[in-house]
Amino acid sequence: MAPYFTEKFGNASSMHFFGKEAKKALEDSRNTVASLIGAGPDEIFFTSGGTEANNIALLGLARASQKKTLFLSKIEHEAVMEPCAFLKECGYRVYTIPVDRDGIVDLDFLRDRIDDDTFLVSVMSANNETGSLQPLEDIRIISDRVGAVLHTDAVQAVGKMKVDTEALGIGMLSASSHKFYGPKGAGFLYIKRGLHPLPIIFGGGHEKNVRSGTENVPGAVGMAEALSIVSRSLESNNERYKSWKKMIIDELSSIQGFHINQNPGKSLPNIINMSFIGINGESLAEMLSLNGIAVSTASACTSHKKDGKGYSRVLDAMGMDAECAGSAIRVSTGIDNDDDQISYFIDTVKKVTGQLRRYSSGI
């Protein structure tokens, strides 16, 4: 990737030899990405990341379709929620599919409401907070019955599980490079041959007029290389993540108030979402951070949250009560972790939950 920032600095759209060198790197990267997700190179469109890919998929397809109904799940990322909210403002009929306590979409809800006016169903491959894996094949079968396109936000899934667009028969798929250790500011949208979302960014007609704007050659090269590397070690990485997940759950389940907010068998192996009821999730995350451990929490004071809720809307959608959701943290393991770090994490959680529990002992 680095040479494309310096000596190989050509614009991939230029005719001269610098441009041709950049263009070749871009197309080689496209071939690599395509081959790793069961797609053809003509089906890969480079973007600035997952958010842009989702916006092109949703808004672009809406522009191209005469139909006015679409479905999304209740646990989508804001990069899907917000474009859908915009479409609703524009007069589209938008259905939000609920999820069960494991965070899996209610197929009956979709089956009962989908109709011939539906042009799109957008359901993420794996949820960013709980890792819950969605039944994409079932959703695709339901969507096919009315000729609706299935789009999936696969930002969490690509690089973490085998993704085969051809086998899934999916219509569009969004991915983001930094989620699989590539550079930030790069991503791609897979668009099945025959689908033609209209542009939402107007300009020089780059990326076959799907995404105008000078191509980010270093980003594409870095992304393709990163995806290639993680794909080679996908199985061995997942075996490690699974064993760490089991170890963390086994060790921490003895802590008072422990609750696992996912079905470990129906979620990505690298994501663990858990609550320690009676302990504020933000305080726990901050304490861990001060001990050199980075975890996430969707819990924050209501005054800081756009929706006025002090906890995750994903956990809320799963029917979790405020107490449990407000004490949740999300742990993501990755390729740079090792057994010692997992043991340190477990020991530190035990220590700081005990400390926070003592602060409130008696109230």
Place this chain on the structure above:
Amino acid sequence: MAYNKLFLEHFQNPRNIGSLDNYNADFEAENESDSDKIRFFLRIEEGRVKEVSYLVKGCPRIIASCSYISEKVRGLSLEEIDKLDKNTLRLDLGFDENDFLCIDLPRYAISQAIEKYRKNS
């Protein structure tokens, strides 16, 4: 969010935490929407706060606020506590305006404990 040094010191090493055996004023306050809960204990002698402690369940800012305010009120007269400015306390800890409740809750609990004490004495 980025925290200042004073905040981090009080969050990592909260002062005066725990219950107080010989308290003569106390108050429990709750912010239901955030599941924050605190209880302040005061030992008031000759119109001054001789000892103070608290129990707290909540976000990092609530914990740090309880600790900082507990340090501030110890040794003060009840009248001096009445005059403590919430906004100054908020700015000392580097909180933005969204965090006003985090300062307000312990400040309110202490005021109510003093109010109770005044009524009973």
